[in-house]
Amino acid sequence: MHDDLIARAKSWLAEDPDPETRDELAGLIDAGAVEELSARFSGTLQFGTAGLRGELGAGPMRMNRSVVIRAAAGLAAYLKKNGHPGGLVVIGYDARHKSADFARDTAAVMTGAGLRAAVLPRPLPTPVLAFAIRHLGAVAGVEVTASHNPPRDNGYKVYLGDGSQIVPPADAEIAAEIDAIASLHDVPRPESGWQTLDESVLDAYLARTDAVLDPASPRTARTVYTAMHGVGRDVLLAAFARAGFPEPVLVAEQADPDPDFPTVAFPNPEEPGAMDLAFARARATDPDLVIANDPDADRCAVAVKDGGDWRMLRGDEVGALLAAHLVRRGAQGTFAESIVSSSLLGRIAGKAGLPYEETLTGFKWIARVDGLRYGYEEALGYCVDPEGVRDKDGITAALLVTELASVLKEEGRTLLDLLDDLAVEHGLHATDQLSVRVEDLSLITDAMRRLREQPPTGLAGLSVVRAEDLTRGTEKLPPTDGLRYTLDGARVIVRPSGTEPKLKCYLEVVVPVSAHADLPAARARATELLTAVKRDLSAAAGI
Secondary structure, eight states, X not given: OHHHHHHHHHHHHHHXXXXXXXXXXXXXXXXXXXXXXXXXXXXXXXXXXXXXXEEBSSSTTSBSHHHHHHHHHHHHHHHHHTTOTTOEEEEEEOSSTTHHHHHHHHHHHHHHTTOEEEXXXXXXXXXXXXXXXXXTTOSEEEEEOOTTSOTTEEEEEEEETTSSBOOTTHHHHHHHHHHTOOOGGGSOOOSSOOEEOOTHHHHHHHHHHGGGSOTTSOOOOOEEEEOTTSSOHHHHHHHHHHHTOOOOEEOGGGTSOOTTOTTOSSSOTTSTTTTHHHHHHHHHHOOSEEEEEOTTSOOEEEEEEETTEEEEOOHHHHHXXXXXXXXXXXXOSEEEEETTSOTHHHHHHHHTTOOEEEESSSHHHHTTSTTEEEEEETTTEEESOTTTOSSOOHHHHHHHHHHHHHHHHHTTOOXXXXXXXXXXXXXXXXXXXXXXXXXXXXXXXXXXXXXXXXXXXXXXXXXXXXXXXXXXXXXXXXXXXXXXXXXXXXXEEEEEOSSSSEXXXXXXXXXXXXXXXXXXXXHHXXXXXXXXXXXXXXXXXXX
């Protein structure tokens, strides 16, 4: 076994085009680091509907140039087989370690395969790439990003020509083409022949950002903004300047792209501590709201002053606020969200007489809803201009929420006042998440098996009225690895994360409210119920 492992590592080393990972792998082979080599050669990074994502390093279980060249060659073969032999593939990338190299390799492979390749001019937000695919009439797009993962990770996200991320069966078909590549020496990679796009593609994206706003709306809300060490700053500032909003006050320590993300443990606005610097800036400048993008700027976080201090709004709260704003503006079309998001959206759409759809988790599903006008997911993703960007977009979402804050400001009100109104109108919808990060993935498998074999009959004293195993699919949803429990006044969904080693449980309780005066009691009751649901669910899952 040991000899076989060393032989596989040496064969990989012989093909590796990257001096850095070659040195790293040669060092491991020389040191006889069997355990580390085993971890890197225990299989290959699996290409799925999220594309690829993993830790940077040498070997087939890490993100590196060899893995990316194979992925690009597999995608090229898939596109040619599916009737796009000379089609255009547009490639974007963020500011993480190796992102520019992976983008260049992808362009070289596409060119070598007879496709046309165009690379965005510099590290830019993921939504700019999603926009560019349809704007340029591309047959596919690739974004090199690991979004809000830790600094040591990178990833590879694939879109098809409709501008949405891949869904089955395309993922499995591309994966099969990747597996069919025997040697990197079989993959032609010319030194040139692709196009580097100019600023006009970004100008066209920015011209569309204006379209999400009401031309007559006030533009008075003042913001503090953090780019979370990512690529959002310049594009967001340009969009805000075009719209005529006051220039956002930047969180200087996090404003420049930095692949090491030095001020945060995880560069995700949802993680504890990630917003501390933004809140400190807000305390010093007293804006109307705080806005954060994640590093590739496809997500948008919003914080507001609540009592004496600042707090993050949950993704579900922002999702409902934007929906209410669009309804008030007379928006027409389908409102959609993923099954793990708050059921409040369905109530808002229903009352406005608008169509409503629930999808599986991820914008690859939300973006495919027929007649989509607005879609959101609780993980801070909002699609407010589906004609321009068929994916979540943290730039246009920031514009729209700042417009809403401006409208409310003119009325002497705040985002929290509107949330109160929605609670009185539709019931208080309180959501929370129980998220367990594991080192050992078998713990997730065990928890899912335990819940399948012994589903809870009640949680927090509320009886489970329906238990669904989503692997079987439902009338409206294709199969997915998840469990859904509908309770009397609550809902729970349990699923393994698609991008991180986490088990995620999404909780929602709905408490009726008859008047504004009843809100404090309703909130206390919702908190009590959510705490009890978490406790009982943890016990049932053994986590």
